[in-house]
Amino acid sequence: KNQVEQSPQSLIILEGKNCTLQCNYTVSPFSNLRWYKQDTGRGPVSLTIMTFSENTKSNGRYTATLDADTKQSSLHITASQLSDSASYICVVSGDMRFGAGTRLTVKP
Amino acid sequence: EAGVTQFPSHSVIEKGQTVTLRCDPISGHDNLYWYRRVMGKEIKFLLHFVKESKQDESGMPNNRFLAERTGGTYSTLKVQPAELEDSGVYFCASSYYSGAGETQYFGPGTRLLVL
Numbered sequence: 001k002n003q004v005e006q007s008p009q010s011l012i013i014l015e016g017k018n019c020t021l022q023c024n025y026t027v028s029p030f031s032n033l034r035w036y037k038q039d040t041g042r043g044p045v046s047l048t049i050m051t052f053s054e055n056t057k058s059n060g061r062y063t064a065t066l067d068a069d070t071k072q073s074s075l076h077i078t079a080s081q082l083s084d085s086a087s088y089i090c091v092v093s094g095d096m097r098f099g100a101g102t103r104l105t106v107k108p
Numbered sequence: 109e110a111g112v113t114q115f116p117s118h119s120v121i122e123k124g125q126t127v128t129l130r131c132d133p134i135s136g137h138d139n140l141y142w143y144r145r146v147m148g149k150e151i152k153f154l155l156h157f158v159k160e161s162k163q164d165e166s167g168m169p170n171n172r173f174l175a176e177r178t179g180g181t182y183s184t185l186k187v188q189p190a191e192l193e194d195s196g197v198y199f200c201a202s203s204y205y206s207g208a209g210e211t212q213y214f215g216p217g218t219r220l221l222v223l
Contacts, residue, residue, distance in 0.1 A: 002150060032209070043112070043199055043214030044151075051209065089151070095166075096141075098151040 003027045004092050006099035021102045023073040023090030031093040035075045038087045080106045112215035120221045126188040129218045133202030146196040190222045
């Protein structure tokens, strides 16, 4: 069982709608949690990095939250655009454990 | 500023052959990482260089994999001999420093298919 579990596995939304992706982890010790966006055929691109003491971090229309007590994080995307279609990957350190990702498709 | 580059973009080889992947990090980045995504699985850490030294190679699967970073610039990852299960996408990433808040910049990956 992966120490970083993401849900849903895939998601389809209409352009302009909001969505929230989830990441639950059991990685210990905890250093930081990152969210990456990976377009098809490209490498992951960093969206946010949060350390233990941070519970929210924004990057434009992306807002990540972290609850270190429950070991849960979410990535909220506001006013989605077609270009948001990608895989979103949660990575937890300690020792760089990757989730399997959520595949988001934004349709017009 | 050029990003992380990887070569080749794709490689198809037969079982038992040797393949060498190359990664050129962003200039000035002392930290270089190799990762791998096997089909249907999550990305996994392979190893971490600081300059030319291996800081952490705990993710290397076995001794068929050899990573080098002579001179602390570009890095190579050699697979010899390749096996079917080595197929996947190999990513390289670099960062200026290593720490809780460091941003790693990923290359586009090398897609390796072992037949």
